[in-house]
Amino acid sequence: MTSVISELPAMDATRFQHTPFYCEENVYLLCKTLCENGVADETGSDLFVVFISNEKKQVPLWHQKASSRADGIVLWDYHVICVQRKKESDSAEPLVWDLDSTLPFPSPLASYVSDTIQPSFQLFPEYQRFFRVVHAPLFFKHFASDRRHMKEPDGSWIAQPPPHQPIVAEDGVLHNLSEYIAMSSADTLASLDPETMREAISQKLGVLVSHTQLQDLFTKLP
Secondary structure (H helix, E strand, C coil): CCCHHHHCCCCHHHHHHCCCCCCCHHHHHHHHHHHCCCCCCCCCEEEEHHHHHHECCEECCEEHHHHCCCCCCCCCEEEEEEEEEECCCCCCEEECCCCCCCCCCCCHHHHHHHHHHHHCCCHHHCCCCEEEEHHHHHHHHHCCCHHHHHEEECCCCCCCCCCCCCCCCCCCCCHHHHHHCCCHHHHHHCCCHHHHHHHHHCCCEEEEEECHHHHHHHHCCC
């Protein structure tokens, strides 16, 4: 069976809309575009939005375009990527779509974890990364951001917002980004058994896992 990796050559990330420091909206639009252009299922059933953060809101990630260092490391408060897993191609490795990365676009999940997460790098416990994995169809339905987190107390912008209108949830909610980036080690899944996985991934906020569980999770998703 031919893998998705060999079928899908590296794409030009500049073809996708990108506004610096608005990764959650960038990924929302990225997923929509992948669905529209046939790279992903039209409903987004093979896409997962992954929020990366921790309690301290300081997560080190390597090979980031925003870095001024040779190793590309950036200490983000949170970051958002898309992971694609083709159900009909069990032998194909999941792909990571990260518009802020200098790695190939997309990248195989294993190499992305090795190069960007660098799990072998010894970090203080407060800098450990957690991953909230949300099924894209649920993300499209529930996610909302009015960009309040990007405003100074006087109402001025910390960074210029995207040109499009803010994302509003289907039920009219205007802002719930804080729910997606709230992460604690106590909330990570204790088990990746099929029943737990099936229930968790059907929830609005998906499932929270540690970096040691991330790759395993994508092999066990229903």
